[in-house]
Amino acid sequence: MRIGTRQIGADESSGALAPVYIIAELGVNHDGSVERALEMTDAAAEAGADAIKLQLFRAELLMSRASRLATYQAAAGERDPVAMLRRLELSIGDMGRIVDRSHARGMHAIVTPFSVELVEAAERVGFDAFKTASPDIIHKPLLDRLVRTGKPLIVSTGAATMDEVERAAGWLGPARERTAFLQCVSSYPTRDADASIGAMAAIARVWRGPVGYSDHTTGVDTGAVAAVRGAAILEKHFTWSKRAAGPDHAASLEPAEFRAYATLARDESVMKAWMGSVPLPPDPRIGPEEKRVLPCEMDVRRLSRxxxxxxxxxxxxxxxxxxxxxxxxxxxxxxxxxxxxxxxxxxxxxxxxxxxxxxxxxxxxxx
Missing domain, CATH: 3.90.1210.10 (Antifreeze-like/N-acetylneuraminic acid synthase C-terminal domain)
Incomplete structure (x- = not known):
């Protein structure tokens, strides 16, 4: 798999292993401000990110009258799901500016569209790749539409069963050469005991393309642990301040922390450990090599799908x-x-x- 000219994971012809690809998930931590998003893009480049990622949604397309806030969103002070999303939306023009800035800073720009209706607009902006949010692993119409773009695709698997991962892998088989799957735990933040990095191995048994880890823990070294276990991609929420008001800031890393995160994940000893030349110490974040839905994910599974x-x-x-x-x-x-x-x-x-x-x-x- 390649994003632009960048190899992701092992090269199928030579077997050469590329350095781990690290995504700074801006998500909604720009708080609806394009100027802040541009500042965060600059900060992500300086912190060592290979790509930034944005979320493209429209409240009226995503939220029905039955929608409710997830527990972690309410805990962050949110009161109404539609009002929350409207406050956090960026225009297509705003996104174009951010894509241009990311390219000028030598990074890729990736987007997560939450509705089929928004994919065409995202294509026009010039994003380098698409990514689906974990709840949309069951959203076959969206996955089908993203495959038709011909762009690289990254699929998150938080709160998904192994059967759901296998089913999505079946749908995406024709796009295997440009698709990656990420192990993820849909809990914000994720406790170390729930990190379930070992589940990457279960996903790799059913997906022959790259596998990585979308990290919602609070540690700066969790990415290194996942890289040792073979993660080709790491995704980590990025914020300008963990103390800012908003649904995702508290589970994110600030620029200095993200820089440490990227440095540790790319350390030469991590690569040696992945190749088996140094022993792997036990770590509670690894867990069993099985993919399952954890109790901490049930709230997001019900409300965000x-x-x-x-x-x-x-x-x-x-x-x-x-x-x-x-x-x-x-x-x-x-x-x-x-x-x-x-x-x-x-x-x-x-x-x-x-x-x-x-x-x-x-x-x-x-x-």
Whole structure:
């Protein structure tokens, strides 16, 4: 896999191993300010990042009337999910400025679009790669659309079961040469005991492309531990201040911490350990080599996944058409990969506009 000219992981022809690729996840830590995002981009370059990553969303496309805040968001002082997202949105023009700045600083720019409708706009901006958020590992329409861009794709797996990872790997098989999977724990911040770095090995058994680690722990050396265990990519939230108000600042690293994080992850001894020439000490962050959903992830799994949602008021007895449905949070309705199979099915009861479509609302046979 390559992002631009940069090799990710081992070269398939020569077997040569590239240095770990480190992403500074700006996420929403710019607080909705493009000027702050530009300053953070400069700081990420100086801290040793290979790429910055942004999130592209629109509150009305992502949040249904049933959406709720995750516990960690409420703990950070947020009160309303739609108001929170609107405050944190960046325009497409803003993103273009950030992409240009990242390229001028010698970094790639990666974006996570949360809705199919936003992918085309992201393509026009000139991002070097796409990444999906962990909750969207079940969002087949979004994954399919991202594959069609022809760009490199990174898929996070937080709060996912091994079966869900395998299913997504099956969908993405045709794009294997430009796709990577990241082990992730969807808990903010993640305790060391829950870091589950060893789960990368389970993912690697079903995905022949690069595997990495999206790190939500608070330590500056967790990336080095993951690199020793074979992470080709590291992703870490980046902030201008951990004390700032907002949902993700507290689980992020400030510039000096990020610089230490990148330095440790790229240390020559890490590469030697990965190649097996030095022993690996035990570490509670590694855990078993299995992929499973942890109790600390259940809140995010339920609230941040997306499901099929009624695009308008739908009466009982109505046969579903593509234009009747959209895909939004929360994940309490039918999963997005069911979209094609529910078309033509009749409703046994009415479904209100902007509310999730549950399986119990469908009659048993297609119209």
């Amino acid at each position: 997306q499901s099929l949602v009624a695009a308008r008021d739908l009466p009982a007895g109505h046969a579903l058409r593509p234009e009747d449905l959209t895909i939004k949070r929360p994940g309490t309705g039918l999963e997005p990969f069911h979209l094609e199979e529910v078309i033509g099915r009749r409703l046994r009861r009415a479904v209100e506009a902007d509310m999730p479509l549950e399986g119990s609302a469908l009659e048993g046979v297609a119209a």
